[in-house]
Amino acid sequence: MADVVVVGAGLAGLAAAVAAAETGARVVICEKQPEIGGSTVLSAGLSAFAGTEEQATEGVADDAELLRRDLLETGQHRNDPALVDTYCAEQLTTYRWLRGMGIAYGEVHAASGQSVPRSHPTDTRVLVRTLLDRALERGADFLPETRVRRLLVEDGGVVGVVTDGGKLAARAVVLASGGFSRSPELLARFAPQMERALRGGGAGSTGDGMLMAWKAGAGVTDTPYIKGTFGIHPEPGGAEGGTGILAVYKGAIAVNGDGRRFIDESLPYKVIGDACLAQDGGIAHQIFDAGVMAHSDPSVPIYDFAARLDNGLLLQADTLDELAKQLDIPAEALTATVTEYNTAIEQGTPDPLGRRTLSGGVGRPTPIATAPFYAHPSTTVVLATYCGLTIDPHARVLDVYGEVIPGLYAAGEITGGLHGAGYVTGTSIGKAAIFGRIAGLSASEEAKSA
Ligand SMILES: Cc1cc2nc3c(=O)[nH]c(=O)nc-3n(C[C@H](O)[C@H](O)[C@H](O)COP(=O)(O)OP(=O)(O)OC[C@H]3O[C@@H](n4cnc5c(N)ncnc54)[C@H](O)[C@@H]3O)c2cc1C
Known part of the structure; x- marks a missing residue:
């Protein structure tokens, strides 16, 4: 025994x-x-x-x-x-x-x-x-x-x-x-x-x-x-493996299929995960620019944006219009969303969705303005119970x-x-x-x- x-x-x-x-x-x-x-x-x-x-x-x-x-x-x-x-x-x-x-x-x-x-x-x-x-x-x-x-x-x-x-x-x-x-x-x-x-x-x-x-x-x-975790690529059996990316915590915004933001992106990834599932199709897109890409960090998988570009999980374009076309979302709406977000930052007025930081209490949002622009289609994954x-x-x-x-x-x-x-x-x-x-x-x- x-x-x-x-x-x-x-x-x-x-x-x-x-x-x-x-x-x-x-x-x-x-x-x-x-x-x-x-x-x-x-x-x-x-x-x-x-x-x-x-x-x-x-x-x-x-x-x-x-x-x-x-x-x-x-x-x-x-x-x-x-x-x-x-x-x-x-x-x-x-x-x-x-x-x-x-x-x-x-x-x-x-x-x-x-x-x-x-x-x-x-x-x-x-x-x-x-x-x-x-x-x-x-x-x-x-x-x-x-x-x-x-x-x-x-x-x-x-x-x-x-x-x-x-x-x-x-x-x-x-x-x-x-x-x-x-x-x-x-x-x-x-x-x-x-x-x-x-x-x-x-x-x-x-x-x-x-x-x-x-x-x-x-x-x-x-x-x-x-709760689920936000940020994983929705591709079935995805090349992404276990975890997605959280470009939102380095300055990306998250938009839905209408090209609109739907949440303060500095909130915990579990909260964003719930909000993402509530969008049409349960899908969002993390949209960012070259400034955010410069923060890519190969030692932290959730911040390794460059690796996602290499393995084809990021879309890249020289203009937001072109990016919207690749994503099949309304280009005018995406441009208006980014303009509204950038203007609030530049003028120091409150963000329409209440965002004040990059993540939790840390960091200050920066305008999404420097080409190339990137998009990571993202959904929510249950990693643990x-x-x-x-x-x-x-x-x-x-x-x-x-x-x-x-x-x-x-x-x-x-x-x-x-x-x-x-x-x-x-x-x-x-x-x-x-x-x-x-x-x-x-x-x-x-x-x-x-
Ligand atoms: C992608 C991903 C990233 C994560 N990142 C983190 C992180 O950074 N930090 C953190 O704290 N948590 C993280 N988690 C959660 C964390 O990894 C798990 O909660 C934790 O490792 C669970 O450990 P465990 O030993 O309880 O279970 P497991 O490691 O899952 O081990 C359970 C084992 O039991 C075996 N088993 C099941 N049923 C039977 C059975 N009937 N008979 C015999 N064997 C059985 C399974 O095959 C398995 O080998 C992450 C999870 C995932 C998926």
Whole structure:
């Protein structure tokens, strides 16, 4: 019998496996795909940590209290404060634990919901590989292409799992099978407003673990707050891969098929995502000029505009008229929209849609005036689902009445409660690592006491 069975080999599952194996537990990791990594390896790899060495090097003053405030304010205080406190209390320990295994973080930068630069980039393929190797070194068994279908439940407690290959008995089970961004059925049930959005996330993100836990009586939270991300090219199976571009945050405007702006482009990309879906066809166009193109940055995929030009995802023209023709939108309307936008900036009068900055509280808009002009057809994609199972600060799954389900733990995107009504960039990866580690430690402790 295993002490701990971990379902899913993304960041949360592998962090749980390492943490449990480090305490001497006998761990078995089941992954339904042939490869490890799930959504984690598709992601931009940004982790929200506060008070790190990278921040200190760059002179960024940050701490757990500021992080806590950002999480609660961005989540509009709909978050579970106990989970927010746990994230803040454990984030530096987790960061050091990962660094101790050789994980390196690059230059920090600011992103949505962060009052100071707090996004720590890392190579997620190296991250998951390092964790798997560490778990294997500590004696864990890894079963790829092993789909867990059901939980084994006895007397209300979880005692193992049923896989395609048969039953696996365990003293504790950690569900770390990710979200449901790839499940049309679950999205239709919880986020019908995302019907027209593209679906991102790992191929395995089909909500399997959530269904299994439901059957065992688990509660679910934060489902009303599923949001998509603006900026991805709508081309099916797009050359863009996981993320789109956010030229709007460097000075582009977003216009609809009538050539009209429809939102203050400095707002969070999730808010623009909702507004974009409400436009005809669910499509918008990010329109910008050579001045914005000059800010293209190959090291940050969402700002790598030049790469989009190279791979044919940007339209380019010497005049706005010509650009409008390529986009098949009314040229007069596009010119009038840009003229109105530029005039407000030049005359210092209020922007018609209330835009005052480039993004959040940062930067000042500049006129769109220098040829060549560019357009990036953009829509909204559901990359992650941000909601899910109710857990306590020990990552124990709570049932619909808030009571612990013995033997069952969950971590990562499968869980709800941390984000509340809004999302701070970097806290999905952060949550997977922090609560994955906690789940592994807690599950191992329960297994030992059994
Ligand atoms: C394009 C993109 C960009 C993103 N950028 C960021 C970012 O920069 N920062 C951030 O914080 N978040 C980001 N996210 C979200 C973040 O990547 C995920 O929320 C996080 O990585 C989830 O980790 P996880 O371990 O919970 O799940 P995953 O990494 O998805 O792992 C779950 C694993 O479980 C497996 N599995 C599923 N069902 C079963 C089953 N029945 N049996 C066995 N195995 C199963 C899956 O195959 C998968 O390997 C991004 C997501 C995407 C798609």
